[in-house]
Amino acid sequence: MKEEILTTQDLHLYYGDKEALKGINLNFDEKGITALIGPSGCGKSTYLRTLNRMNDLIPNVTITGTIKFKGSDLYAPNADTVQIRKEIGMVFQQPNPFPFSIYDNVIYGLRIAGEKDKEKLDAVVEKSLRQAAVWDEVKDHLHESALALSGGQQQRVCIARVLAVSPEIILLDEPTSALDPVSSSQIEATLLNLRHDYTIIIVTHNLQQASRIADRTAFFMNGELIEVDQTKNIFMNPANKQTEDYISGRFG
Amino acid sequence: MNSKTQNKVAIGGLYGIAGFVVLILLALLGFILVSGVPQLSWHFLTAPGKAFLKGGGVGVQLFNSFYLLILAMLISFPIALGAAIYLYEYAKDNWLTTTIRTAIEILSSLPSVVVGLFGFLFFVVKLHLGFSILSGAFALTFFNLPLLTRSIEDSLRTISDVQREGGLALGLSRWETVSRVILPAAVPSILTGVILSAGRVFGEAAALIYTAGQSAPALNFADWNPFNISSPLNPMRPAETLAVHIWKINSEGIMPDAKAISSGSSAVLVIAILLFNFAARYLGKRLYKRLTSA
Ligand SMILES: Nc1ncnc2c1ncn2[C@@H]1O[C@H](COP(=O)(O)OP(=O)(O)OP(=O)(O)O)[C@@H](O)[C@H]1O
Numbered sequence: 001m002k003e004e005i006l007t008t009q010d011l012h013l014y015y016g017d018k019e020a021l022k023g024i025n026l027n028f029d030e031k032g033i034t035a036l037i038g039p040s041g042c043g044k045s046t047y048l049r050t051l052n053r054m055n056d057l058i059p060n061v062t063i064t065g066t067i068k069f070k071g072s073d074l075y076a077p078n079a080d081t082v083q084i085r086k087e088i089g090m091v092f093q094q095p096n097p098f099p100f101s102i103y104d105n106v107i108y109g110l111r112i113a114g115e116k117d118k119e120k121l122d123a124v125v126e127k128s129l130r131q132a133a134v135w136d137e138v139k140d141h142l143h144e145s146a147l148a149l150s151g152g153q154q155q156r157v158c159i160a161r162v163l164a165v166s167p168e169i170i171l172l173d174e175p176t177s178a179l180d181p182v183s184s185s186q187i188e189a190t191l192l193n194l195r196h197d198y199t200i201i202i203v204t205h206n207l208q209q210a211s212r213i214a215d216r217t218a219f220f221m222n223g224e225l226i227e228v229d230q231t232k233n234i235f236m237n238p239a240n241k242q243t244e245d246y247i248s249g250r251f252g
Numbered sequence: 253m254n255s256k257t258q259n260k261v262a263i264g265g266l267y268g269i270a271g272f273v274v275l276i277l278l279a280l281l282g283f284i285l286v287s288g289v290p291q292l293s294w295h296f297l298t299a300p301g302k303a304f305l306k307g308g309g310v311g312v313q314l315f316n317s318f319y320l321l322i323l324a325m326l327i328s329f330p331i332a333l334g335a336a337i338y339l340y341e342y343a344k345d346n347w348l349t350t351t352i353r354t355a356i357e358i359l360s361s362l363p364s365v366v367v368g369l370f371g372f373l374f375f376v377v378k379l380h381l382g383f384s385i386l387s388g389a390f391a392l393t394f395f396n397l398p399l400l401t402r403s404i405e406d407s408l409r410t411i412s413d414v415q416r417e418g419g420l421a422l423g424l425s426r427w428e429t430v431s432r433v434i435l436p437a438a439v440p441s442i443l444t445g446v447i448l449s450a451g452r453v454f455g456e457a458a459a460l461i462y463t464a465g466q467s468a469p470a471l472n473f474a475d476w477n478p479f480n481i482s483s484p485l486n487p488m489r490p491a492e493t494l495a496v497h498i499w500k501i502n503s504e505g506i507m508p509d510a511k512a513i514s515s516g517s518s519a520v521l522v523i524a525i526l527l528f529n530f531a532a533r534y535l536g537k538r539l540y541k542r543l544t545s546a
């Protein structure tokens with residue numbers, strides 16, 4: 001029996017008066033990939049961003065309910081958001097490397113945390129870039145700007161950057177929607193590599209992508225979680241009519 | 253008239269206007285340089301001025317201009333940087349920040365002669381700093397601060413929010429994100445803003461006439477003890493700058509070669525400001541390249 005690493009209970013989120021999440025109950029086991037799917041505007045990103053408190057940055061957001069990470073309340077008054085985001089990393093839709101070298105991008109988190117040992121940093125850079133499956137492409141120009149890379153390479157460097165601070169959970173919000181098919185499948189391969197070591201939660205509009213990589217899939221609609229199950233059940237025989245309609249392309 | 257001809261006419265009109273502006277600018281520059289450059293010589297650039305005789309130079313004024321500029325920048329840059337970071341990265345939109353922004357807005361459109369008058373009443377008279385480099389530097393700070401704050405704020409604005417999210421999502425604190433990601437990324441653009449504002453400060457006269465004063469006592473360039481009255485570094489001495497010098501010669505200069513000195517000074521001033529502008533572009537671009545490519 002696997003441990004539950006992250007649990008959300010009766011989670012509501014309001015942007016001002018507008019209720020964007022209407023009581024979500026969803027738990028995540030340790031390791032493996034969960035895909036969040038659903039029509040545009042249904043609250044997938046909103047939900048994902050509550051999981052590492054990125055919504056704190058938006059004014060007028062009210063959140064009720066409980067989110068627990070390894071048993072401790074993520075929104076407790078004394079919770080340390082900086083520490084939380086180290087343990088729950090995030091990759092965005094638009095690749096957002098810092099305008100520095102590839103090497104610096106990857107070790108940024110560690111270096112700021114005070115790590116100075118050059119050998120250790122070198123090792124982390126190589127390990128993270130290998131894990132993100134981009135090492136071979138960038139190993140000869142680690143000290144060149146990350147902005148000179150292609151979008152797909154940039155995105156994998158961003159994944160490496162997250163891996164370098166050794167998080168337990170990685171959140172990805174449509175990480176391939178700005179990329180070409182080849183880069184997308186490289187990212188998918190990367191994620192499949194990582195699924196044994198990390199808990200991965202990915203938002204995607206690409207149903208094939210969800211079916212290819214996710215162990216579990218959750219279907220959201222209008223701020224509600226409609227159904228969550230093993231991916232093959234969701235796609236082959238969904239329990240809910242709305243899920244079925246969405247999967248078969250009847251709306252959304 | 254169909255839309256194609258309309259388009260052509262519009263473009264032609266715009267080219268005409270732009271060309272006219274460029275022409276005026278070139279004529280102005282040409283006039284200043286043609287009448288001024290022949291006056292320039294090493295002697296002119298380094299010798300102290302003479303009040304009644306021919307052959308004075310602008311060495312002291314030139315030094316004063318740079319010294320004042322550096323002092324004013326040293327005072328105003330940290331303040332402007334702090335203010336801009338606070339306003340753009342931290343401040344929430346509320347009445348307080350709106351007030352601060354409005355104040356900056358108003359300050360930046362204040363005529364510099366008013367800033368000079370305030371400097372005179374406050375620093376020179378009230379704080380007993382007299383006509384001095386220090387009074388001048390404070391006045392220039394007041395003149396420069398709002399412009400610089402806005403320019404740095406604009407530089408911060410050019411850094412996309414995905415960078416901020418990227419930093420925070422990596423477990424950096426707000427301050428770490430600002431100081432280690434956003435600021436380095438904004439450096440080229442901040443630097444450009446600083447140099448451009450340096451150009452403005454360098455050419456400023458009205459704010460200085462009643463603060464740094466209109467006299468340029470001869471300096472002893474062998475004496476670098478800031479406490480000696482003839483030391484170039486002494487911040488309490490009156491210090492006429494190049495821009496003030498031009499104004500002064502033209503309004504009450506009595507040396508026989510006043511016209512020549514005024515033309516020469518103008519040329520120096522214009523060349524210095526052009527250099528500032530080119531340096532700003534060049535350094536900004538280079539730094540940006542350094543940061544973003546190999
Ligand atoms: N900052 C915000 N302020 C106000 N409303 C917001 C904000 N962000 C999102 N919303 C609203 O909350 C709802 C959910 O948005 P969210 O971005 O989570 O949807 P999504 O499922 O990620 O959509 P997409 O697939 O298009 O990315 C939408 O109706 C959206 O308009």
Ligand SMILES: [Mg+2]
Pocket residue numbers: 044045046173
């Ligand atoms: Mg979204």
